[in-house]
Amino acid sequence: MEVEELEDITADAVADARGSACPGPLLEAKKSMGSVPVGGIVEVRSSDAGSRNDIPVWAERIGHEFLGVLEAEEGYDRIFVRRGK
Numbered sequence: 473m474e475v476e477e478l479e480d481i482t483a484d485a486v487a488d489a490r491g492s493a494c495p496g497p498l499l500e501a502k503k504s505m506g507s508v509p510v511g512g513i514v515e516v517r518s519s520d521a522g523s524r525n526d527i528p529v530w531a532e533r534i535g536h537e538f539l540g541v542l543e544a545e546e547g548y549d550r551i552f553v554r555r556g557k
Contacts, residue, residue, distance in 0.1 A: 473540045473552075481539070481552055483515035484508040490519045490548050497523040498530055501553065505536065508555050513539070516551040527551050 487504035489497035497518035504514045516527060528538040531553045539552035 475540075475542065478540050478542050478550075478552060481513060481515070483552065484512035485514045487514060487516045489523070490517050492518070492520065494520055494522045494526065496520070497551075498526050501527055501530070501551075505553070505555055510555050510557060512555045514553050514555065516553070517544070517548055518551060519548040523551060524549060527553065531556075 485504045485508050487500035489500040492500070497516055497520050501514060501516045508514055516523065524541055531538040535556040537554040537556055539554055542550040544550055
């Protein structure tokens, strides 16, 4: 997705894992994914650089759709995943 499209997304759930080291953000993503319906979107907020790689790999392996990453002005990543099953 383009940055403009990501900026327009309203997530169904937000997993705030800022300040948490690996595997914290991934665990928060997994937990939050269970709280949204199929097709719902989870936004993971993470200050851990590894999340940029870990979450897309996990999403693909599980059957979810990785939508993209936005860098927040406050210095953390906003990672968007759509629930696939």
